[in-house]
Amino acid sequence: MSQNLVLNPSFEEYKTCPSLIGGFNHNVLDWNTPNIGTTDYFNSCSKEIGNINFFGNQKARTGKGYGGMYAMAPENYKEYVQGELSNTLTAEKKYTFTFYISLAENCSHAIRDLGVLFLKEPLKENSDKYINLNKVLNTKQNSHFVLINSQDYYSEKVGWEQVTFEYIAKGFESYFIIGNFDKNSKISKIKVHNSKDPDASYYYIDDVSVEPFETEKQASIESNLISENQELENDKVYTLQNVLFDFDKHNLIASSKAELTQLYNYLNANKRLQIEIYGHTDDVGTQKRNDELSLLRAKEVALYLISKGLRPERITATGYGNKFPVANNDTEAGRALNRRVEFKLIFK
Structure with missing residues (x-):
């Protein structure tokens, strides 16, 4: 698994359960705010500043805690989050x-x-x-700014929207600041909700990661794919290594389909085999939701195999929720291992 260099990446570690808005700077460990802005900290441990808050209703993407900040507000007021890396980035290395x-x-x-x-x-x-970006870049020799060019507006209100980019390090990067650095007059914006309050854009933020980009990763994935000539044992449970899902979602992401196509090719070449598919989750969320989600993920894999041409009667799909973890759910790495889909081949 890739190494996330961001300290306290999902804002789970804090000094005290928040009871007032604007408590991010002095409450969340390894994070702070670099200007006068009063970035907020939300955590489901709090009745006052929990999932239901002054701007709406939102659950953390993972765990219990997440941040909240104004990307646009009257009089060019902005809020930011400033994070720290466990190691300085290596020059010329891609992340x-x-x-x-x-x-x-x-x-x-x-x-x-x-x-x-x-x-x-x-x-x-x-x-x-x-933050006056030009001033910082002119006075701080070891600083570099990356503008994230989005084709669409960040308008997702129910779920969480991924923001990602690849970055070649200069070799000094130990800290970073996320936010909007433009004056309001230069911000590209769109109205999404009528409000009596002044125009504003406020975003929740969670799960920040900076990971080495490993060129060997794709080759490793390809070498793990199933080939038609490979012999898979009957009645043995295999874990699909590259079948991945977004948090609390059951739709397959594009990178998952290569392995499933190889699995279909194997089943198509061995027509007397039937397949049982098992979905699993971590322990985040209710038991009812995890049972439902694990079954939906197993069915999503089954439907993909059917779409390729596999007969439905050769497939069964079962969801086990979080009943059978393979790792400790106390860490994000462990939870990631538990969010998996397995299969077993049966000769008939």
């Missing part, structure tokens, strides 16, 4: 930067202008309403 956002349901506008400012030293809290 994948990813985070997830969700537009608060009660704010008026969605935007498509976000960016990440990389720094050697953290930007100290100051009284500015927003």
